[in-house]
Amino acid sequence: MPTNTAPADLYRHGLQLLLDKNIPAWVDLWDDNGIFEFPFAPEGWPKRLEGKAAVADYMRDYPDHIDLHDFPDVEIHQTTTAHTIVVEMRGVGRLVETDSPFDMTYIAVVTVKDGLITRYRDYWNPLAVLQDPASDFTGRS
Template sequence: MTVPITAAELYRHGLQLLLRKDIPGWVELWDEDGVQEFPFAPEGWPGRLEGKSSVAEYMRHYPDHVDLHAFPDVKIHETTDAGTIVVEMRGVGRLVRSDTPFDMTYIAVVTVVNARITSYRDYWNPLAVQQPGADFTGVRR
């Protein structure tokens, strides 16, 4: 496999890894000191993960809770910084425990340096975890 070069290529490759439920492969896209932030995280959920190992721990059981089927409508906007992109997208699938539909919109600001994610700000909708049937138990930390 060829290592993606641009931030957009790396991001799209990461989406494919998530669809294949290859969490270790997705985590390998991260820099050792990478930071993931959730600016709209609800109370009791992490607002910031520091380091690749923290990201790995947070995502370790993700496929046991969310079965992703597709990322429709992915729009990647390049910025004046070649390593930083802004992504608009939807993730669709099902919540495993409750077997209910999963449909989440995201905006992410992602920075890639030397083909590794160094910063990922995930602006997801926290109201979705408060909807009836939204069983995210175990996803949060």
């Protein structure tokens, strides 16, 4: 993606990469020093990842845990900070290990600089993880 890509366009492109299960390309959307935060992560789950390498390690096996089928509801809101967006979205698919449905609602606050994600705060619902202990990956987006 070009360095002048608008945050909303970059984000939508990233969602398509996740649907395509192209995790390396999704990680390539990150700045080397990008920060991935999970403010609502339950005990024992990461709350903060620092750097593109940590994001890559965290996301490496994502398709082995969650088979995403669609993001049927995506609303992207512009903020007064030109490079930051707020995203409300829903991801649906199935949990690979149990073959049970996956349906998660997210709110994300994403900052982009020079066409790369520099900060991503993922406010996913930890109750979904606590309700399905067989899944060790439900909240990762």
